[in-house]
Amino acid sequence: xxxxxxxxxxxxxxxxxxxxxxxxxxxxxxxxxxxxxxxxxxxxxxxxxxxxxxxxxxxxxxxxxxxxxxxxxxxxxxxxxxxxxxxxxxxxxxxxxxxxxxxxxxxxxxxxxxxxxxxxxxxxxxxxxxxxxxxxxxxxxxxxxxxxxxxxxxxxxxxxxxxxxxxxxxxxxxxxxxxxxxxxxxxxxxxxxxxxxxxxxxxxxxxxxxxxxxxxxxxxxxxxxxxxxxxxxxxxxxxxxxxxxxxxxxxxxxxxxxxxxxxxxxxxxxxxxxxxxxxxxxxxxxx
Numbered sequence: 001x002x003x004x005x006x007x008x009x010x011x012x013x014x015x016x017x018x019x020x021x022x023x024x025x026x027x028x029x030x031x032x033x034x035x036x037x038x039x040x041x042x043x044x045x046x047x048x049x050x051x052x053x054x055x056x057x058x059x060x061x062x063x064x065x066x067x068x069x070x071x072x073x074x075x076x077x078x079x080x081x082x083x084x085x086x087x088x089x090x091x092x093x094x095x096x097x098x099x100x101x102x103x104x105x106x107x108x109x110x111x112x113x114x115x116x117x118x119x120x121x122x123x124x125x126x127x128x129x130x131x132x133x134x135x136x137x138x139x140x141x142x143x144x145x146x147x148x149x150x151x152x153x154x155x156x157x158x159x160x161x162x163x164x165x166x167x168x169x170x171x172x173x174x175x176x177x178x179x180x181x182x183x184x185x186x187x188x189x190x191x192x193x194x195x196x197x198x199x200x201x202x203x204x205x206x207x208x209x210x211x212x213x214x215x216x217x218x219x220x221x222x223x224x225x226x227x228x229x230x231x232x233x234x235x236x237x238x239x240x241x242x243x244x245x246x247x248x249x250x251x252x253x254x255x256x257x258x259x260x261x262x263x264x265x266x267x268x269x270x271x272x273x274x275x276x277x278x279x280x281x282x283x284x285x286x287x
Contacts, residue, residue, distance in 0.1 A: 022051045026058075038066045083121065090117040127254040131239065134186065134261040148178045148219065148285070151187060152210060159195040167204035176212035176219075180285050182266045190262040191221075193255040194281055198223035202278070217285040224278040233272040 025043065032040045041062060042055040093114045097107070156172040163170040180187070198208045198221060206224035213220070228236055237260040263270040269284035 019051075026055070033062065038062065038069060083124065086117050086120055090114055090121070093117065124254065127258060128239070131254065131258050131261045134258070134265050143182055144184065146180050146182055146184050146187065148180060148212060149174050149176050151184065152176075152191065152212065152219065155188060155191045155195060156210060159192065159199060163195075163199050163208055166199060166202075168199065168202055169207035171207065171209040171211075173209070173211045176214050178212060178214055178217060178285060180266065180268075186262045187266070190259045190283075191219075193259050194221045197255055198225065198279075201225040206278070217287070218282050219285070220280055220282045222275045222278060222280040224275065227274060227277055227279045228272060230274070236272075237270075 022045075029040050029042045041059045044052045044055045046052070093110055097110045097114065152172065152174045156170070156174075160170045160172065195208065195210070202208060202223045202225035208224075209220075209222045211220050211222075212218070236256050239254055239257045260270055262268075263283060267286040271282045271284070273280040273282065
């Protein structure tokens with residue numbers, strides 16, 4: 001009994017010291033993270049015990065926090081960079097209006113230009129607020145059963161004439177029976193953004209095709225425009241990111257970001273692909 005008691009005490013002390021050492025390691029790493037180093041992670045002992053499971057969960061949480069912080073930092077930088085130019089144009093126009101003696105149509109043109117710049121800034125901030133609200137999943141109260149066939153036809157009725165007016169061939173092949181549980185207004189906006197981009201960047205004489213595949217539960221929008229390099233597919237879904245050839249055209253770089261946010265809210269897998277030439281965007285609907 002004495003030997004058993006001694007071994008039990010020795011084992012208890014060793015287990016206690018081991019547990020305290022692991023807890024102190026977690027505490028030390030937590031203090032380093034709280035001091036501002038978000039790259040720190042809690043080490044594991046590869047023993048697959050409860051402490052390792054806790055460390056793995058905490059590390060995954062820290063990965064997500066670091067990703068979100070990088071996103072906030074990147075969005076802040078992009079806002080400062082992309083909104084500086086229109087604000088400078090707006091200020092320059094107002095300065096010209098204040099200092100000049102122009103009257104009549106010239107004065108009205110300056111006023112209209114300032115109003116257009118202000119409208120563009122308001123639209124950009126509204127888009128940012130909408131994306132933030134979508135990503136916070138605050139729009140789930142508007143979810144209902146939606147027929148994709150009717151939704152795509154409504155989007156096609158709106159953008160088909162616009163495409164034909166630009167000299168593009170517009171094809172809508174949707175005899176689908178797919179349904180999805182979601183917010184109709186948000187889904188309409190997502191498909192509208194995709195078609196708007198396709199029409200904007202596809203040159204005259206090209207084509208745009210919208211199709212649905214019930215078997216794969218996917219909706220695909222393909223165009224014959226310049227496309228997007230494969231190395232940029234992930235980047236174009238970020239806020240304010242714009243390709244070099246699109247920087248001279250109107251827009252804020254938030255269209256695909258909103259599509260990505262809507263897709264994530266609805267559990268839709270969004271993938272980009274080559275159309276040779278052009279781009280194909282596929283939205284894989286959840287079961």
